[in-house]
Amino acid sequence: xxxxxxxxxxxxxxxxxxxxxxxxxxxxxxxxxxxxxxxxxxxxxxxxxxxxxxxxxxxxxxxxxxxxxxxxxxxxxxxxxxxxxxxxxxxxxxxxxxxxxxxxxxxxxxxxxxxxxxxxxxxxxxxxxxxxxxxxxxxxxxxxxxxxxxxxxxxxxxxxxxxxxxxxxxxxxxxxxxxxxxxxxxxxxxxxxxxxxxxxxxxxxxxxxxxxxxxxxxxxxxxxxxxxxxxxxxxxxxxxxxxxxxxxxxxxxxxxxxxxxxxxxxxxxxxxxxxxxxxxxxxxxxxxxxxxxxxxxxxxxxxxxxxxxxxxxxxxxxxxxxxxxxxxxxxxxxxxxxxxxxxxxxxxxxxxxxxxxxxxxxxxxxxxxxxxxxxxxxxxxxxxxxxxxxxxxxxxxxxxxxxxxxxxx
Numbered sequence: 001x002x003x004x005x006x007x008x009x010x011x012x013x014x015x016x017x018x019x020x021x022x023x024x025x026x027x028x029x030x031x032x033x034x035x036x037x038x039x040x041x042x043x044x045x046x047x048x049x050x051x052x053x054x055x056x057x058x059x060x061x062x063x064x065x066x067x068x069x070x071x072x073x074x075x076x077x078x079x080x081x082x083x084x085x086x087x088x089x090x091x092x093x094x095x096x097x098x099x100x101x102x103x104x105x106x107x108x109x110x111x112x113x114x115x116x117x118x119x120x121x122x123x124x125x126x127x128x129x130x131x132x133x134x135x136x137x138x139x140x141x142x143x144x145x146x147x148x149x150x151x152x153x154x155x156x157x158x159x160x161x162x163x164x165x166x167x168x169x170x171x172x173x174x175x176x177x178x179x180x181x182x183x184x185x186x187x188x189x190x191x192x193x194x195x196x197x198x199x200x201x202x203x204x205x206x207x208x209x210x211x212x213x214x215x216x217x218x219x220x221x222x223x224x225x226x227x228x229x230x231x232x233x234x235x236x237x238x239x240x241x242x243x244x245x246x247x248x249x250x251x252x253x254x255x256x257x258x259x260x261x262x263x264x265x266x267x268x269x270x271x272x273x274x275x276x277x278x279x280x281x282x283x284x285x286x287x288x289x290x291x292x293x294x295x296x297x298x299x300x301x302x303x304x305x306x307x308x309x310x311x312x313x314x315x316x317x318x319x320x321x322x323x324x325x326x327x328x329x330x331x332x333x334x335x336x337x338x339x340x341x342x343x344x345x346x347x348x349x350x351x352x353x354x355x356x357x358x359x360x361x362x363x364x365x366x367x368x369x370x371x372x373x374x375x376x377x378x379x380x381x382x383x384x385x386x387x388x389x390x391x392x393x394x395x396x397x398x399x400x401x402x403x404x405x406x407x408x409x
Contacts (some may be wrong), residue, residue, distance in 0.1 A: 270379050
């Protein structure tokens with residue numbers, strides 16, 4: 001079957017599947033929204049969305065395909081009972097087609113009792129158009145109906161900032177290219193910071209998409225980004241979860257503790273991404289090579305701290321002739337220190353000092369683990385602890401009679 005006929009059959013019989021990827025905002029107990037993502041038939045050469053839309057452009061079926069995508073996404077969103085905003089991708093090239101019917105998206109919403117204010121029209125810069133007047137007229141039309149506007153893939157092409165200035169979107173998404181390993185690339189970090197600051201000035205909310213690692217997330221959080229999307233939190237799914245990502249929940253829990261607890265308002269707490277107790281020792285070794293600034297890494301099991309890894313100890317294991325063979329595939333809990341000092345976040349500083357000076361292993365006491373009701377928060381260093389204790393009024397402010405709560409690792 002010719003590709004054109006195959007595409008035409010897909011459109012006519014609506015053989016499209018809508019997946020949804022959650023979008024999260026910090027300090028919120030609910031999912032912020034969902035981006036609708038379309039897939040062709042599973043066994044089809046047009047299963048991939050890029051191939052699907054490229055074929056639609058080539059065979060002049062973009063308008064027909066776009067409308068079916070919107071119809072299917074809206075219907076499925078309502079069927080699943082999803083809350084928050086619905087982000088619908090729209091190829092701006094469709095606005096150039098004079099025969100593209102108006103009012104269809106609104107009629108789909110009316111049919112399913114969904115308000116335009118709940119929908120974000122997401123324009124992709126991957127398909128730029130040369131006539132900004134046509135684009136502006138189309139967006140004015142959508143805005144007058146109550147839709148919100150987002151610009152996707154900002155930074156992926158030469159015209160990103162120009163499009164932003166002309167469209168004045170409600171949301172801007174930063175391209176995955178700039179998010180990828182932004183925690184290790186100061187240039188990417190500066191670019192993200194500039195986009196965020198500009199967004200604040202023109203009242204556009206910035207969304208970081210394509211986040212895959214916790215290191216990227218923590219850097220973005222530090223830069224001020226508050227809306228997130230990516231595989232780290234959730235992949236596109238037929239029936240996505242309505243529960244806020246555990247990564248976001250942990251971040252919010254940490255932030256609330258920092259606001260409400262005097263000891264956490266100090267520079268004592270260090271956000272160090274822990275490793276899971278069942279990860280291989282080789283994986284941890286690679287992680288240490290990637291982060292030469294880390295001397296200690298906490299180990300967790302189901303979010304509870306169970307041990308500590310010392311760089312010196314792991315490097316020593318692999319320094320022997322048979323070290324790699326003996327240890328690389330072992331789970332890290334077989335090579336961790338299983339008796340670290342673990343203190344609750346609300347423990348007074350002077351009592352923390354008593355606990356960390358009780359041990360016999362001097363190197364182990366370089367760092368201690370901070371927990372909240374037994375759940376891992378981060379680590380603290382003895383050096384920072386001593387600095388806090390010698391500050392004026394610190395000791396009296398933290399001195400109370402109760403003993404700290406210690407959880408055995």
